[in-house]
Amino acid sequence: MDNSRHPSKRVSLAGMHIDRSSAVPLHLQIAAHIRNSILRGVFPAGMQFLGSREIARELGCSRTVVLTAWDLLYAEGYLASTPRGSVMVASVAASHVEPPSAASPATEPAQHVGALALAARPRLRDHWPSVFAPGAPDVSTFPFKDWSRLLRQAWQNPREQECLDLPPEGHPRLRSEIASFLGSVRGLVCSPEEVVVTSGTSGALDFCSRMIxxxxxxxxxxxxxxxxxxxxxxxxxxxLVPIPVDDKGLVVSEGVRRAPRARLIVVTPSHQYPLGVSMGLERRLELLDWANKKDIWVIEDDYNSEFRHQDSMTAALRSLDREGRVIYFGTFSKIMMPNLRLGYLVANRHFIEGFAKGRARIDVHTSGIGQLALAEFMREGHLLRHLRAMRRVYAARRRALIDAIGALMPDDLTVSSAVTGLHLVALFTDVMQRRMSDREAAAILKGAGIHVQPLSQNFLERPTRQGLVFGYGRLRVEDATPLLTRIAACIGGTSLNASSDAAKTLSY
Structure with missing residues (x-):
């Protein structure tokens, strides 16, 4: 149908393709589709859309996603409101429409963007400047006096060779300290020759992905x-092939069914992000057996496993690896400070050789002075003392958050049983899910100045669970109950019609 002849007819977006495997968030995909349709003249001025709930049902997404896309297009001048509150194409936007050239391809611009640029496009933020940011550590008690002293020493008396290029694998002293640290903290036995100093987990994954x-x-x-x-x-x-996670971790049998020819497996077996479950021994052995049979590399991201809130410790997947298939990732960002940008990987020596040769041609090595200071910081025992102290702090904050959720929102949220890390997941009960999606809840809380990440943001396919991801690294124990009181006032089942003015007095 020619929509230009019926500008008042309310139309749908049912024919739009949503790529749930894309790094581009859904609301940006929807906004791009509408924007490009307007610019191509497919959606003329005055054309009205169906309601946000109807469009959300058609596209299989939450209403919040549609509303967020519309808000963006309102701000850009592509959409306007009708007197009755409907959404229509603005006349200002339509006045800039140029007839499409016969030589112009009818494809979306995103199809002509390189993968790196596509991955860097605007997205839903994971680390809001929030007390509930998942994985955000508390640096207020970090021993900066000792750290600054060691940095000064490294700058004042460096050896000549240490002022030149270091080995791409990292400084030998730091590699040795990391090997000792992993043995004492994670029970992972490795030699310094199997350790590479990296610029954090993200940089290591980027380089390993390009290698493999x-x-x-x-x-x-x-x-x-x-x-x-x-x-x-x-x-x-x-x-990317999404493989479901259950209460025992990655479902290996489903991975075999969905992608039997996969070249790489990326897992967080000791503390799965975001659900927090630990992969059971049977599942770990099944994963390693498949990787060995099919010659598949396994990247183990040991996410926040240093922060155990009980005495039991789950061994690293690499400690079970007898064939050298597992590449183990770790970082000092959460133990020390995020902007340190120092991490490490552990792998077999053959892989280390290839990694070092490739790295020497791309970014040479990580900051030498930082490596020297960190090696001394670890040798003098400061890192282990700080880690032990912060374990006690984070355990208390976790308990305060769990108690507050249980006391104030027992009918709405169910807390995961994870006993490791710097965050927990509060899953929506059936009652809560019938009331709203987790993205709608996050949007309501954002309006009240409280930033909490929706669990569904972490799904590639249609989310099978709804919930909120609460970081507690920066949460003071005494703030847990007041903050959960405000959250309950905004989204709790007993207060949907209550005023939220009191919830706006502070911003977190």
């Missing part, structure tokens, strides 16, 4: 999973 993968290679990723890991894999040209 060719464009189009399939990669198993956890569903739900760590969004930032998907950006690096997408930039390497990988085809």
């Amino acid at each position: 993968l060719d464009p189009g290679d399939e990669v198993w990723v956890e569903e739900p999973g760590f969004v930032e890991a998907r950006w690096a894999l997408t930039a390497a040209g990988a085809k």
Whole structure:
């Protein structure tokens, strides 16, 4: 039908294709589709859309996603409101429409953008400047006096060779300290020669992805999973295959069914992000057996596993690896400070050789002075003392948050049983899910100045669970109950019609 002859007819977006495997958030995909349709003259001035609820049902997304896309297009001048509150194409936007050239391809611009640029496009933010930011550590008690002293010493008395290029694998002293640290903290026995100093987990994953993968290679990723890991894999040209996670971790049998020819598996087995479950021994052995049979590399991201809030410790997947298939990632960003940008990987020596040769031609090595200071910081025992102290602090904050959720929102949220890390997941009960989606809840809380990440943001496919991801690294114990009181006032079942003015007095 020619919509230009019926500008008042309300139309749908049912024919739009949504790519749920894309790094581009859904609301940006919807906004791009509408914007390009307006610019091509497909949607003329005055044309009205169906309501946001109807469009959300058609596209299989939440209403909040549609409303967010419309808000963006309102701000850009593409859409306007009718006197009755409907959404229509603005006349100002339509006045800039140029007839499409016969030589112009009818494809969306995103199809002509490289994978790296696509992965870097605007997206839903994971780390809001929020007390509930997942994975955000508290640096207020960090021993900066000792750290600054060691930095000064490293700058004042460096050896001549240390002022020149260091080995791409990292400084030998730091590699040795990391090997000792992993043995005492994670029970992972490795030699310094199996350790490489990196610029954090993200940089290591980016480089390893380019080493291992060719464009189009399939990669198993956890569903739900760590969004930032998907950006690096997408930039390497990988085809992401989401594999569900249950209460025992990654469902290996489903990975075999969905992508039997995968080249790489990326997992967080000791503390799965975001659900927090630990992969059971049987599942770990099943994963390693498949990787060995099919010659598949496994990247183990040991996400926040240093922060155990009980005495039991789940061994690293690499400690079970007898064939050298597992590449173990770790970082000092959460133990020390995020802007340190120092991490490490552990792998077999053959892989280390290839990594070092490739790295020497790309970014040479990580900051030498930082490596020297960190090696001394670890040798003098400051890191272990700080880690032990922060374990007690984070355990208390976790308990305060769980108690507050249980006391104030027992009918709305169910807390996961994870006993490791710096965040927990509060899953929506059936009652809560019937009331709203987690993205709608996050949007309501954002309006009240409280930023909490929706669990569904971490799914590639249609979300199978709804919930909120609460970081507690920066949450003071005494703030847990007041903050949950405000959250309950905004989205709790007993207060949907209550005024939220009191919830806007402070911004978190």
